[in-house]
Amino acid sequence: MPAIEVHGLTKAFRTYKKIPGFLGAIRGLWSRAYTATLAANDVCFSIHEGELVGFLGPNGAGKTTVLKMLSGLLYPTRGTATVLGHIPWERENAYRRQFALVMGQKNQLWWDLPAHESFELNREIYGIERKTFQKKLDELVDLLEMREKLNVMVRELSLGERMKMELIAALLHSPRVLFLDEPTIGLDVISQQKVRQFIREYNERHRVTILLTSHYMADIEALCDRVIIIHQGNIFFDGRLSEIVNRFADSKLIHFQCSDEPSTSAMERFGSVLENISGHVRLKVQRANVLKVCKQLLEEVPITDLNIEEIPIDDVIREIFSQQSALGSRKLAEQRAQSAPRKAGG
Amino acid sequence: MxxxxxxxNIGLQNTFVYRWNFLLRCLFSFVPFLGAIYLWGAVFNDPGKKLAGYDMASTISYFLALIFLDSVASPTEDDFQIAGEIRDGxxxxxxxxxxxxxxxxxxxxxxSRMIYTAVTLIPIVCVAYLSRKYAVFPLTLDQWALAGTAAFLSACLQFGMAYCTALLAFWLLDISAPTFIVFSIEFALGGHLFPLDMMPAPLYQAIRFLPFYYEYFFPLQVFLAKASPQEMLQGFVVQIFWVIFFFVLGQAIWRAGLRKYTAVGG
Structure with missing residues (x-):
């Protein structure tokens, strides 16, 4: 049985559209126009126990909305979901003891006290036995190298250190499912890497099911074999990370070094030129033409070195999103033209 | 449990972090008391003068007991903290x-009540000792026990009211307006400004059914041994009613607020 199962999960938010200016504010007192925004639309997926899945999408795509529904903080407008056999939004204690949600931008620790005090409070809240607690705490503290900071006030910790403490606090009760919402946001490169490494190790060691959202492709590439891409509330890709490139990138990159400096116009006949600096050329070439172009290049250009690469996944995804948003905003404009916003009092 | x-325990530790904040707060809670002493000193300009059954001694006792009750039973920032926690998710x-x-x-x-009480206790004992000529305090253990119960119930009531007001943050961005309205009514009808029995009898009788009366004035009456056994019994019944009322109301508002927060059907 999958650990997380989601069917047709939909969330519509009603947002109040304020008419600009002071008069608009006054009018808004008795007459308000609302528009419905679909933060999640017919979302379906299932995740097996122990999987580490990346949840990708630009800002406002609906990632956090889905995570909030799965942790019981939001009721869906339609659809069903079960996590470990529980319906999240019923918020049964039996479910709450088995999962954790960490939001990179929210702080759950007592700000003016050392993190250790918050951990002790969690021990009592979850009713963890002293021995089990100590063992778990030791493990987490060693993995994250935070032993020395246990007795430092939370407000005096750096952002990276605080994030690590948040992770410890969330894992003390050994949750079987972990939702991580932007766990590396705002961290420096080294801290990002440490947090990443920890998530990987912890997942391997304890077979915890993890659903992770992040803006940083590096997080996703380092951690997740499988990704779910969500855009404007809809899922449009669910599969292995490597598949994204095969499916969505119709070109490859050819890098080469010449002994002379070819002109950009001369190079354009092979493909679109991304770079041409002192004999170093980067070309974007249709997948089907790569071999043919290479052959031509070797025959016609004095090449000293040549490399064929896939387009970085980061770029592929950025490309998909920008295409999708152009598509989406066109669709939205059409919808708007068809129906004027609904009016409601109050 | x-x-x-x-x-x-963690709340106690957290209050200690702001030691200067609460020390100053405790000390300055005496300012209104000093103001009241001067004001009433002017009213009772010659010793032996009485006003609506009060003389200088009973007035000083009243206001002294009021500051103590304030530190035992009045929430300090609980309402704004709760509202903040709701607003910030x-x-x-x-x-x-x-x-x-x-x-x-x-x-x-x-x-926080425990710490505030402990800290105000020292200056209160000093002031009580200095004004021992005037002050009238409970003499018997029974009286202390009854006054303690009334103060405890007052604390529960005040917390219940603050909790209900704070939960309005589910609907309002800023709860300072409702908080201030409740505070002003409490101030006048709870007996912060003057002892309520100085009011005209019909008004006083009406106020006795409002919750504000049980926040301050009733526990003070018990403490200063001014309530007859029958008044006390009736008072405790009404006070307990209001505590239950606000606790139940709090649960209802919480459920309604949560429905909005989690967007049930939204």
């Missing part, structure tokens, strides 16, 4: 964990 004792973590938010806040309230 043990988890809530731990909340109490910090209540998420309470919805995610097996913990009851009301009980959690109630424990934090008691932890």
């Amino acid at each position: 043990r988890k809530y004792l731990h909340v109490l 910090l209540i998420n973590q309470f919805l995610l964990k097996p913990v009851n938010y009301f009980t959690y806040r109630f424990c934090l309230f008691w932890s």
